[in-house]
Amino acid sequence: MSKEKKIKILLLTVRADHGGGPKHIYLLLKTLSTAFDFFVACPKEEPYFDIYVDIVGEKRVFTIPHRKFNIFKLSKLKHIIKKNNINIIHSHGKGAGIYGRLLSRSKGTISIHTFHGIHLGEYNPLSKFLYLTIERYLSKFTNKFICVSESERATVISLKLAKSDKILIIHNGVELTSKIVNFDYLSKTKLKIVTISRFDYAKNSELLIPIFNKIKTNGALHKFEIQLIGSGPEQNKVRLLAEENGLSSIFKFLGFKTNPIDYLIDSFCYISTSRWEGLPLGIMEAMSVGLPVIATKVDGNYDLVKHSENGYLFDINKPEEAAFYLLKLSENKEKWKQFSENAKSKIEKEFTVSIMAEKTKQLYLSIRREN
Numbered sequence: 514m515s516k517e518k519k520i521k522i523l524l525l526t527v528r529a530d531h532g533g534g535p536k537h538i539y540l541l542l543k544t545l546s547t548a549f550d551f552f553v554a555c556p557k558e559e560p561y562f563d564i565y566v567d568i569v570g571e572k573r574v575f576t577i578p579h580r581k582f583n584i585f586k587l588s589k590l591k592h593i594i595k596k597n598n599i600n601i602i603h604s605h606g607k608g609a610g611i612y613g614r615l616l617s618r619s620k621g622t623i624s625i626h627t628f629h630g631i632h633l634g635e636y637n638p639l640s641k642f643l644y645l646t647i648e649r650y651l652s653k654f655t656n657k658f659i660c661v662s663e664s665e666r667a668t669v670i671s672l673k674l675a676k677s678d679k680i681l682i683i684h685n686g687v688e689l690t691s692k693i694v695n696f697d698y699l700s701k702t703k704l705k706i707v708t709i710s711r712f713d714y715a716k717n718s719e720l721l722i723p724i725f726n727k728i729k730t731n732g733a734l735h736k737f738e739i740q741l742i743g744s745g746p747e748q749n750k751v752r753l754l755a756e757e758n759g760l761s762s763i764f765k766f767l768g769f770k771t772n773p774i775d776y777l778i779d780s781f782c783y784i785s786t787s788r789w790e791g792l793p794l795g796i797m798e799a800m801s802v803g804l805p806v807i808a809t810k811v812d813g814n815y816d817l818v819k820h821s822e823n824g825y826l827f828d829i830n831k832p833e834e835a836a837f838y839l840l841k842l843s844e845n846k847e848k849w850k851q852f853s854e855n856a857k858s859k860i861e862k863e864f865t866v867s868i869m870a871e872k873t874k875q876l877y878l879s880i881r882r883e884n
Contacts, residue, residue, distance in 0.1 A: 520881050521550045522601045523594065527580045527608035529561040531743065531769055532711060533794040534606050534629045536561070537685060542568045544870035549877060552597060554590060554612070560771070580608050587612060594620050600881055605629055607648070614651035623884050625876070626651075627659040627683075630791030630813065631668045635714050648674050657880055659873075661685045661792040664812040681876060684816075685792040686869030687801050687860060694778045694803040694853060703738045703763075704781035704843055707804075709773055709795035712745030717809075719747065720786035720832055722754045725763065727836035736843060740765045740780070742773050778802050781849075782842060788829065790814055792864075801860040805852035807838050817864070823856040 524542070529535050539561055542551055546568055553565045556579040566574050575593060577586045594602070594616060603625040604613025610626050617624035633641055652658075658675045660666040660682050669675050710716040721739060728734050741751070741764065748766065755764040770776065773795075777783070783799035783806045790796075790813025796806050797817060806824035808814040818824045825842070827834035842849055 519548070519550045520601060520877055521552065521597060521599050522603055522877065523552045523554060523590075523599045525577075525602065525604040525609040525613045526553075526555045526606060527577060527612075528606065529555040529558045529565070530579075531560065533685065533791065536794060537627075537629070538605060539564055539568075540686065540688070540866050541870065541873060544866060545874055548874060552593070552599065554593075554609075577612065582608070582611055587615060590616055591619060594622060601625060601877060603627070607632070607644070610651060611647070614654045617656075618654040623880055624655045625657045625659065625880065626655050627661065628665060628669065628674075628791065629661060630789060631665065631672065631674075632715065632789060634788050645672060645674070648672075652676075652679075655679065656884065657681055657876065659683050659876075662813055662816040664816050665791055668812060681872075683869055683872045683876070684864050685794060685797065686864055686866040687794060687797045688866050689801060689861065690774055692774055692778050692802055693857070694780065704736055705738050705740055705776075705779060706782055706784050706839070707740045707742065707773075707776055707780040707799070708784050708786070709798075710741060710743040710745065712743060712748040712751060714747070715788055715790075716745070717786045717788045717829075718751045719754055720809075720829070721751070721764075721784070722758055722760065723832040724784075724786075724835045724839075725760050726758055727833045728839065729758075729760070731836070731840065733840055733843075734760075734763060737781075737839070738763050738765060739784075740767055740776060742767050742770050742776060744769050773798065774802060777804055780804060782807055782824070782839070784835065784839075785809060785814055786829075786835075787811060787814065792816060797860060797864050800856035801864075803853040803857040805842060805849060805856055807835055807842070817859070819855075819859075823852050823859060 551569050552573045554575045554577050557576045601623045602613045604610045605627045606629045652675050658680045710718045755761050777799050783804050785808035792813050806818045808818050809829040810826040820826045825838035
């Protein structure tokens with residue numbers, strides 16, 4: 514396909530900070546930029562704005578506000594779409610979805626929307642009603658929806674956000690590495706547990722406190738260290754709670770890491786306390802190096818973690834279950850090895866960047882032909 518005939522695609526996101534959605538867009542650009550002409554609209558923030566510029570060029574990256582709708586930016590994007598003869602608008606997340614579908618409606622451009630998780634947990638009844646009403650209205654101007662997991666698809670259908678024949682499941686993917694977790698972990702003085710968090714309501718990191726309080730009650734606190742990678746608005750709250758509960762000695766706040774793999778391969782297991790997920794990249798990265806996972810029993814998590822196969826799932830309202838599974842796994846090296854092998858195998862078979870990129874590529878090509 515010659516350059517002038519390449520399909521032109523505008524990727525929209527209202528986040529370019531640390532997170533799964535912005536990283537997903539980076540992986541699309543990295544793997545598909547030779548096949549398509551990409552443009553990006555996103556906030557001017559670290560780290561991904563500059564990364565997007567490096568891939569597609571400064572003149573193809575346009576700024577929009579972080580998680581805010583701006584009518585003037587919408588008007589500017591209309592001009593950009595017309596000027597550059599954009600063929601497909603692909604929005605990522607609910608904020609970007611408002612821009613994307615309104616632009617599609619006004620310009621007659623093909624619209625694809627990826628949900629990246631249905632987040633209703635912190636909404637009051639009025640906010641929930643407004644969100645569902647807006648989303649159902651915008652669905653009329655959406656050619657295809659992408660759900661990143663089976664559980665997300667089920668939620669979308671149950672909430673009547675999209676018709677089933679418009680939905681395509683394309684799992685998130687991670688880049689495979691030759692690195693693998695250290696199988697001699699039981700010889701170490703402390704077993705390192707790792708989590709990657711934005712420290713917000715959704716990630717629910719404060720749930721780690723009752724989990725480790727239970728381990729403390731069982732007299733096993735000395736066996737563990739919890740490493741928290743990331744940053745966010747609730748980080749200081751979690752730090753203070755750890756101090757108040759006598760857990761400071763084992764809680765290690767490491768901040769954001771551009772490459773968390775080196776921490777993952779030096780760990781005993783990964784833990785997720787999330788209230789909800791789309792399809793969590795943190796868990797996928799952990800599993801890709803053979804790290805067992807202990808996670809809340811919520812959408813997204815149970816698409817990856819199979820109970821008693823590659824990790825354990827626990828009731829979000831019963832932190833003592835997570836403590837029990839941590840202790841149980843720490844005492845059974847053979848079980849740990851089995852979980853490790855199963856975790857790595859599952860990612861390699863189902864959740865790689867190459868699989869995700871190829872399915873997205875085929876969607877772009879087919880939807881362009883159909884329209």
